Amino acid sequence: MQFSENWLRSLVNTDLDSQALSHALTMAGLEVEEMQPVAASFSKxxxxxxxxxxxxxxxxxxxxxxxxxxxxxxxxxxxxxxxxxxxxxxxxxxxxxxxxxxxxxxxxxxxxxxxxxxxxxxxxxxxxxxxxxxxxxxxxxxxxxxxxxLDLNDHLFTLKLTPNRSDCLSLTGIARDVAAITGATTQFAAIPSLATEHSDVKQVMVNESVACPRYCGRLITGINAQATTPAWMVKRLERSGLRSISVVVDITNYVLLELGQPMHAFDAAKLDGDISVRFAKAGESLALLNDQTIELKADDLVIADKSGALALAGVMGGQASAVSETTTDIFLESAFFTPAVIAGKARRLGFSTDSSYRFERGVDFGNTRNAIEYATSLVKTLCGGQVGPITEVIAALPARDPVKLRMSRLVSVLGISLDPQSVAQLLTQLGFAFESADDVFTVAPPSYRFDITIEEDLIEEVARLHGYDHIPATPPVAALNMLAAPEQHLHLNRLRDGLVAAGYQEVVTYSFVDEGWERDLLGNHSPIKLKNPIASNLSVMRTSLWGGLLDTLTYNLNRKQERANLFEIGAVYHQQAGAYHETTRISGLAYGSAMPEQWATATADIDFFDVKANVDSLLGADSSTKHVVYEKAEHSALHPGQTARVLLNGKVVGWLGKLHPKWQQHYGFAKSTYLFELDADALVNRMLPAYQEVSKLLPVRRDLAIVLDESVAVQSVLSAINEENIPLIADVALFDLYQGKGVPENKKSLALSVLMHDTQKTLTDGDADTAIANLLQLLQIKFDAVLRN
Structure with missing residues (x-):
């Protein structure tokens, strides 16, 4: 909201200079975004x-x-x-x-x-x-x-208003607040009710009384539309950011700025019959004043006559009924439209107007008739003409229910002591009608304050008029008790620290992604769509964090960063059975060399097992209380031969793999890209470690080489051995894999180290042989494995 300081001072008499006035407005919640002189400094x-x-x-x-x-x-x-x-x-x-x-x-x-x-x-x-x-x-x-x-000792104020303060989208509203803040006296001119000079009227039929609870219209005949707009009005309009168009349009804009009531003037000679306020009919179109022809929708409220729509209510008038230099008779309109009906209409059409900006935030419905009287007096003064009677239609206006303000609640929220007399004075300065009894104020919000609906709104009003800078910053006094930290639950920061220690860098990306990305890369054909996306390529909610990581990698590669280890901890979103579900994932990406470039070792690109080691660390795979399995699988985003589904204690918790070649080509990555994504909830829950007796006796190690079908996964072999829990065998680990000479075709040789011990006695060769025999028997039965010669 931009306005002239001198115009404001003509409505409210305050002794504050320009800087002090700017500061007072800002401290009272009406932030002065900019204050600048209307002309540069000069003299003589x-x-x-x-x-x-x-x-x-x-x-x-x-x-x-x-x-x-x-x-x-x-x-x-x-x-x-x-x-x-x-x-x-x-x-x-x-x-x-x-x-x-x-x-x-x-x-x-x-x-x-x-x-x-x-x-x-x-x-x-x-x-x-x-x-x-x-x-x-x-x-x-x-x-x-x-x-x-030229009135150049003036300043242009620009207020950065919050959406709830629609009353300050006018000079009158700002003057009220200045009076309340400073205690100055307002100097609003009385608006006269002009005597009618003819009896001609346009009947008004409001078909949608909920959308338009109040509508006023008046015929003014015999005006001079070619009259010159006076310099004082042009100056005030221009200093408020509006250009002078014609005297009639300038008058409606002037009333909008001073009173906050959007108005419109129709050329009465171009109207076909009486006026109706209704929703648009199917197939109806309207040519607007900005030369844009729009197809009206069923929820578009229009002002119409017998021939069709004349104006898009609360937004913009139409060309067909616009006033011109040849206009002699006008029909002035002043109305109150329900904010919910106007909200979003201008934005949908790709523009914004001063009228829609005000109507969608709330206009003073108690000022509708005053505005048309004020505009009429200006038309009469500047253009002449004969004034007709006002046609007014009133339905159920918005209820302004009383709001109670308890002194005890006020003191509790603000943390300062205020007496009832001071609060009553502040409410009086605001122009609020109220009654008080037993330290409870019952306040009737005025029609221009749509933001006063609950007790907290009144507390805010008292606080800003009392002065935020007068509320001391009192440190809280409270006992600090350490909260219990369950050992079974890991904080996400522990996982975050682990990845940072492994050389990863954390990123934060949008939860919104491109619909095509979800469909093509993740195979999600029914993503959660946003009703009001901030951009066309951010139109749906993500079901994976990989999109943001890949975009971040592209950004870094474009800036010559050839090595990137990235991770993100964030929410993903799914829709199941009509309900929305949000889960937290931890996702990572690795690209480039395994280690930063250095003189001591040769540079080698990162591979699947490097990333798997990082995932093992996250999963706690080195813990005896967790059983981690990497199961071969397929994923639309990952390489068919280097993709693993990650299972933790038998439950699928995520994916690990190399980016699919087609996506590698799509993004233009020169090197392999590895990705993982895990369910964070599964990672932060852990079992407490349990004590096991440590043998004081030396263990026995035997190395075995077994031959089995190459399709058998090593993990399934190790899992089967662990599940069998063969006596004396404490641990079995793979230390070699061989295929080639000496091993039959379609077979492979696994070299296993078998560690055996007993906590009670030293093992004999016979004990060890028995355990090994049981192990080989298990492998032969389950995997048709034989001991390699």
Whole structure:
């Protein structure tokens, strides 16, 4: 919301200077985002009138002017502006004047003395460009300081309003708040109710009374639409960010800015019959004032006549009924539209308007009739015409239910002591009607404060008027007790620290991803779609963290980072049986060399087993309380021959594998990319370690080489041995795999180290032989394995 400080000060009388006013507004919750002067600093520039303008004797484009600046005698000034002429009133910088980047001195221009400079708006710092001297009105007082004449000692305030403060989208609303903050007195002019001069009316039928609870309309005939908008109004509009269009449109915009009530004027001669407020019909279209033709939808509220839709209610009028220079009769509209009906309509069409911005946040429905009276008086003053009666339709307006404010609750929330008299004074400054009894205030919110609905809203109002800077920062006093930390639960930070120690770097990416990515890479054809995505390529919720990691890898490779170990801990989202589910995953990506480049070892690219070791560390695979299995599987994003489904204690908890070649080519990765993703909940739950007696006697080790079918997974062999729990065998580990000469085709040789011990006695060769025989028998029965010769 941008506005002129001088316009605001005409509505509220405060002694604060510009900086103090800006600070007071910000501290009261109306953040002043920017405050800037309307013109650059300059001095000794006055209103001047050119008495005569003669051609310079030695220059074709220069004129020697005699200029009246309000002194006893005119000044001679050499001027090169194309529009310099006798009788022109324009700014003149006197000798000694300091303009932006220019110091004015007495000088000779091509041999002719010049005692000043005639000025354009660019030279005064008012505009960036100018084609000639700034031409002033004929009633300008010669000799008057130009800053005073053009009201240049003014500032432009830009407020960064929160969505709940729609009442401050007008000068009147801001003036109310300034009065409440500073205790100053508002100076709102009384809005007269004009006597009607004819009886012609447009009947109004509101078919959708919930969407439009109040509608006012009035016919004004015989106006002069070619009248000139007065300079004071143009100045206020322009300093509020609106350009002057025509006198009628300027009046409606002026009322919008001052009172916060959007209005619209129809050319009455272009209306076919009476007015109706309804939702759009099927197949109906409307050509808007911005030259955009839209296909109306069933939830679009329109203002219509017999011929069809005239305007998109609360958003923009239509071309067919727009006022023009030939307009003589207008139909003024002032209405209240329910915010929910207007919200999102302009955004759907790809633009925003001042009207929709206000209506979708809430307009003062108690000011609807006042606004049309105010606009009528301006039309009457500036354009003439005859005023007709107001046609008004009122249905059930929004309820403004009383809100209770308990002193005990106020003190509890703010942490400071306030007496009821002080609170009553602050509520009075806000203009709130209230009753008090037993330290409870019952407040009736005014029609312009849509944000006052609960007790906390009133507490906020009291706090901001009392002053946030007057609320002391009191440290809390509380007993600090250490919370129990269950040993069975690992904090995610432990997993995070483990990956960082392994050389990974954490990233945080969007939970929104591209729908095509979900479909093609993950095979998810029914992702959770966002109703209002922030971008077309971020339209669905992710079901995996890999997309963000791959995008991050691409970003780094494009910046010559040839080695990347990345991980992310975040939520993924699924939809099952109509319900949404959110789970936490820990996902990683490895690309490039296994180790940073160094002199001591040769560079080698990272491989599947390097990443598997990191996953083992996360899973606690070195713990006897966890049983981890990597099971061969297929995944749409991973290489068919290097993909494993990860099982923890018999439950699938994630995936590990190499990126599929087609995706490797799609992303343009020169080296292999390895990915893993695990269920974080499964990783943070652990069993407590249990004590086992440690043998004081020496263990016995036997190495075996067995031959079995090459399709048998080593993990299944080791799992079968562990499950059998053969007496005396404490551990079995693979230390070699061989295929080739001496091993039959389609077979492989596994070299196993078997560790045996007994906590009670030293093992004999017979004990060891028996255990080995039991082991070989198990392997022969389950895997048709034989001892290698």
């Amino acid at each position: 520039v006055v209103v001047a009138r050119i008495i005569s303008a003669e051609k310079h004797p030695d220059a074709d484009r220069l004129q020697v002017c005699q200029v009246d600046v309000g002194l006893s005698a005119p000044l001679q000034i050499v001027c090169g502006a194309a529009n310099a002429r006798a009788g022109l009133i324009a700014p003149c910088a006197l000798v000694g004047a300091e303009l932006p980047g220019i110091s004015i001195k007495q000088a000779k221009v091509r041999g002719v003395e010049s005692f000043g400079m005639m000025c354009s708006s660019k030279e005064l710092g008012i505009t960036a460009e100018a084609s000639g001297l700034l031409e002033l009105d004929n009633d300008a007082v010669v000799g008057q300081d130009i800053r005073e004449h």
